[in-house]
Amino acid sequence: MTRHEQGFAADAFTLKRRNPNGGTEPLNGWGFRNETDPLTDVLLGSPAFLRHLATSSLSRKHLREAPCNIQAAQAQHKELVAAYEHFGVKIHWHEPEPELPMQVYSRDSSVMTPYGAIITAMANWWRRGENYAAIRTYERLGIPIYDMVTAGTFEGGDFNVIEEGCVLIGCGGARTQEEGARQVEEWFRKEGWETRLAFIDEYYVHIDLMVVPIAPKLTAVCLACTEPGIVDWLKSKGHEIIDVPFQDTMNLGCNFMSLGKDRIIAPSSSKTLIEKLKARGFEVAAVDMSEISKTGGGIHCMAQALLRSPD
Numbered sequence: 001m002t003r004h005e006q007g008f009a010a011d012a013f014t015l016k017r018r019n020p021n022g023g024t025e026p027l028n029g030w031g032f033r034n035e036t037d038p039l040t041d042v043l044l045g046s047p048a049f050l051r052h053l054a055t056s057s058l059s060r061k062h063l064r065e066a067p068c069n070i071q072a073a074q075a076q077h078k079e080l081v082a083a084y085e086h087f088g089v090k091i092h093w094h095e096p097e098p099e100l101p102m103q104v105y106s107r108d109s110s111v112m113t114p115y116g117a118i119i120t121a122m123a124n125w126w127r128r129g130e131n132y133a134a135i136r137t138y139e140r141l142g143i144p145i146y147d148m149v150t151a152g153t154f155e156g157g158d159f160n161v162i163e164e165g166c167v168l169i170g171c172g173g174a175r176t177q178e179e180g181a182r183q184v185e186e187w188f189r190k191e192g193w194e195t196r197l198a199f200i201d202e203y204y205v206h207i208d209l210m211v212v213p214i215a216p217k218l219t220a221v222c223l224a225c226t227e228p229g230i231v232d233w234l235k236s237k238g239h240e241i242i243d244v245p246f247q248d249t250m251n252l253g254c255n256f257m258s259l260g261k262d263r264i265i266a267p268s269s270s271k272t273l274i275e276k277l278k279a280r281g282f283e284v285a286a287v288d289m290s291e292i293s294k295t296g297g298g299i300h301c302m303a304q305a306l307l308r309s310p311d
Helices: 057-065 070-086 129-141 178-190 228-236 246-250 271-279
Strands: 039-044 090-093 110-113 116-119 145-148 159-163 166-171 194-199 211-215 218-221 240-243 257-260 263-267 283-287 304-308
Touching: 039 070, 039 257, 070 090, 070 263, 070 283, 110 129, 110 304, 116 129, 129 145, 159 211, 166 178, 178 194, 194 228, 211 257, 218 228, 228 240, 240 271, 246 271, 263 271, 271 283
Parallel strands: 039 090, 116 145, 166 194, 218 240, 263 283
Antiparallel strands: 039 304, 110 116, 159 166, 211 218, 257 263
16 A cells, blocks of 8 residues: 555645745655655556657667567567566556657656656657646646756656665756756755766667666666766765676666565566676566667656655
8 A cells, every 4th residue: 555545645736846945845645765665656658659769869770770569569568567566566657649659658758756746848849748748647646746847858767866865867968958957956956955967978868778776775887888977976875886788788778677675677688687686686577678678768768656665
């Protein structure tokens, strides 16, 4: 049973909950402190209207050489859903719309925070409707909106909560612009968070392609493509690094979902990471994402944590 089902005071839906001076109160029944506490509720998008579009150089490469088999991709997504159900995670859905062929990537159009959801600003024109659909989803679920990005493009895969009160914000220029990244950074500095901007090559799309938290003080990083300064920063905070090989990373092998309590959903192709996690005693649900990931994202991109409970 989730916190909002246990009778916590409801948070009234609003289009802007952020206190412009900082000090915004955390939500009562939704949100999370970090990305490694036990996941109880997740937001997914349906692949019902999925199409393979050129959203990045990686998806463009697959489109040119071996386009996605949509039916196979939809079947793989069902296996991903089954993995969440196996771990007892409650799934909430965006309403599928035929005009939104990339809505399966639910992390892009919004970001959940302890204070409410951020509505992002998508870079590709054919995806901007996902932001409006996300507003409707949060209204239906009764989840307040913290604020909306207005200064430039910003996508959810570039908001990476490393630990409580600390966020790594990616900026590749093509999908998240510096103006959008700095707007979000300023919001969270005023909330008292430690922030770090990571300027990445646009080829890598979002920061969560190469850096994703696994468990407290344990983070997966592709050392071959991550700026050494970011790695040193993580280590200075006491994080142990598990290196994900470059080729695995380019196949979205570092783009997994931590469920907390040493449980992970990871792409089956990420053999090195899976072996290292199992050797540490983690329970890993390995799911074949080979077709659906051709369209531009992985398991982490397809999920927006709505509630993580430290209890």
